[in-house]
Amino acid sequence: MPNPYPRSRHPQVPLPSPNPPPLSPDFPYPGLRRTGDANSPRGRGLVATATFPAGSAIAAFPRPLLCLPDGEHVRTACDWCLRPGTGSSNTDGGGGGPDLGEVRPRPKLNACTRCRCVVYCSKRCQSAAWKAVHKLECPALSRVRDGGEGKWFIPTAVRCAMQLLLRLKGADRDVRDAVGDVPFVGTTSGSKGVLEGNVHGFRDHEDGTVWKDLGAQARAALQFSGIELEGNKLAAAAEGVRGLLCKLQTNAFDRRDEDVGAAGVLLDVDLAMANHSCLPNAYVVFAGRTATLRAERDIGVGEEVEISYIDNNLSKAKRQKALRLYHFECQCRRCQEDLDVYQVCQSSSTIPLNILSLQPDLDLYKDPPIERNDYVYDAPRPPMDSPNYALYHMTVRLKDKKMYAIEPFPSLYHQLVVRYETEGMNLAYALAIACFLATQCHPYGHVAPFKPWRVKGLMIIAQLLSHTAPLSATGELGKKCGTTNTSRVLVEELAKMDQVSMCEAILRLVVHYGPMAHSDDWEVLASARELLDDIAQLQGRERESAAIAAWVRDPEQPDARAFVEEMVLKPINALAARSMGRVFYESLCGPHSVVPDAHPQSSMRRLVYQP
Ligand SMILES: [Zn+2]
Ligand SMILES: [Zn+2]
Ligand SMILES: [Zn+2]
Incomplete structure (x- = not known):
């Protein structure tokens, strides 16, 4: 055959x-050309x-029209390159997470001495920012700060509009070509700008709250920019800025590089042309x-x-709700046939790449081990007044059908890992759940093994193992885990496993897929290399290291495959299996149960990748 x-x-x-x-x-x-125009059914496209x-870079866009940190990060991230600095109390990116980029020292940030409103990681960033926009913005920010007696906060969208307005006033051609003229701001050239704004869509959106908010933001942007107009002129200019904000909402990217603690907005006129699909071929x-x-x-x-402008693993109803602010009805196959995560997985062309992954049985992707029936779960149920009662029932239904890759299961499990790890509650639980995510959720939800979310999931397991391995060796792991029976069993099982080999194999996967996931200098990759260097210092592991290296070179080489199967994959699956049952119940209903975040919904921007 x-x-x-x-x-x-x-x-x-x-x-x-x-x-x-x-x-x-x-x-x-x-490698790219533009297609369509504003009148085409799908607008412009690439x-x-x-x-x-699969896994190759299509194009880099190094000169965005706008790139600035989110309002709440202006004091903790470089205003030019968005790099977080020391003193940065981290970000709220996707509910926070294990800091996968901690290996790289964070730069000391220095404030602009004139306005003292923004900070930079280096002189280079400062002077680049000054030339590009800050020389226009600095006096405006100073006025805002003085007006607020030192206390100030400018919403991100308002600051974006300010930067564009000040540049328009200074007759910046790039801005004018992109967003068009705003009445009574700078010289008028008759330009409408190439970016689409869907102004009518925003005006007619739901109960009008969004439209009203955009109006208020427009007036604030004019006022903060020091553009003083009155009467009809002010009204016309404010309408123009509202249109500009619509363009921003439609075209800008929300970037939440949570592993490095950076969050902000990026607008690139050329990249903005890429159209949406819930079955995207690029990210x-x-x-x-x-x-x-x-x-x-x-x-x-x-x-x-x-x-995909949104989290494309959400249900069709949730996707359509999230896409409403983009004012189009998605006609992709996933929407038309209402395919779930597993159906999308079954027809994915990237299945074969998984031969090198923690889930190398390719038949599982073609024929996922799920049950499409209505089996009734009879485990202990949480009390009706438990805050997670509804969530328990929602997820327990998925659990019965083994549909763990369907939201909210993966998001919830990710939160559990973070919680058990960062609050030091139970390293063994965190590890078991992380193994479950990496074997039962992520492979089906993100079939290409180089998807950033999958690689990050691997890195979390490796980091947990780098903590549990030495604690197991000294017999102290029990102290870092709970007192439940499941915890005790996990600690005993871990002590029998070759955690260093498990960690090394996973790090090799991270190093293999990291450049495809992101870039050669991705922070996650730097952390993985650092941990591998530490492992290389350990004595007497030549045979194990050689087998793992051989497996990454050729995952079908029989000896290497047998070694990894026995020493890495079986133990990972054993840990994953433990995270079902008791851990699941306790996490949702026990004394330390998590109350999940509402799914982070973007009010204005494309969510590029998110938990
Ligand atoms: Zn910088
Ligand atoms: Zn300044
Ligand atoms: Zn769709």
């Missing part, structure tokens, strides 16, 4: 098309002019001021490059 899953060789270099179109100076991206294999990652578009699966010449 022919092998239905031919092995991919992970080609990473895009193949040029035989007749690449000439590059235009205003769209300098080899089309591949070369072949991009966007951020590093500094650069956004990079990456292929999630193989993309052929002439294929439209599509990203």
Whole structure:
């Protein structure tokens, strides 16, 4: 029988098309061309002019029109490159998480000495920011700060609008070409700007609250910018700024690089053309001021490059609600056929890549181990007045059908890992749940093994193992775990496992997939390399290290595969299995139960990747 899953060789270099179109100076991206216009059914879009294999970078966008930290991060992250600095009390990115980027020392941030409102990680960032926008913004921020007697806060959207207004006033061509003129602000050129704003959509949105809020933000932006107008002129300018805010809402990216503690807004005029699909073939990652578009699966010449503006693993109803602010009805196959996570997984072209992963049984992806029936669960139920009663019932239904990859299960389990780890409540529970996520949730929800969320999930397991392994060796792990029976069993089982080999194999996966997930200098990758260096110092592990290295080189090499199967995959699955049952019940209903965050909903921006 022919092998239905031919092995991919992970080609990473895009193949040029035989007749690449000439590059235009205003769209300098080899491999991409623009399509459509404002009147096309789907507006503008991006089309591949070369072949991009899964995991390759399609294009980098290093010169955004706007890039600034979220309002609450202005004192803790560089105002130019968004790098968090020392004294930074971390971020709220996706509810916080294990700090995967902690290996890189955080720079000391220095405030602008004139306005003392914004901070920079280096002189270079400061002078670049000054030239680009801060020389216009600095006096305005100073006035806002003085007006508030030193206390000030400007909502992110308002500050974005301020920057654009001040640049328009200074006759900045890039801004004018992008967003168009605003009446009575700067010189008028008749430009409407290339960005789409869906103004009518915002005006007619639901009960009008969004439209009213945008109006208030527009007036605040004019006032804070020191643009003094009265009467009809003020009204006309405010309407113009409201239109500009609509364009911002429609086109800007919310970037939550939670592993490095950076959060902010990025607007790139060219990248903004990428259309949405709930079955995207590409995704966007951020590093500094650069956004990079990456292929999630193989993309052929002439294929439209599509990203997801929202968390595309949500249910159809939730996706449509989240997309309402973009004012279009998604017509992708996932929406039309209302496919769930498992159905999407079954037809994914990236299944074969999983031969090198913690879930290498490719048949499981084609035929997921779920039950589409209505079996009734008869485990102990939480009291009716428990805060998590509704959640328990929602998730227990998924649990009965073993549909662990369907939200809110993965989000909830991720929160549990963070909680058990960061609050020091139970390292063994955190590890078991992290193993469950990496074997039963993420592979189905993010089929390409290089998806950032999957790689981060691996890194969390590796970091937990780097803590539990030495504690197991000295017999002290029990003190870091709860007193339940499940905890005791987990601690005993862990003591029998080769946790260092498990950790090393997982780190090798992170190092293998990290450059495809993000970039060669991704913080997660730096942490993984650091931990691998520590492991390399351990004596007498030559045989194990050699087998793991051989497995990453060729996951089908029989000896290497047998070693990893026995020493890594079986133990990971054993830990994962323990996280069901008691841990599940306790987490939702026990004395330390979590009250989950509401799913973070973006009010204005594309959620690029989120928990
Ligand atoms: Zn910086
Ligand atoms: Zn300043
Ligand atoms: Zn869709």
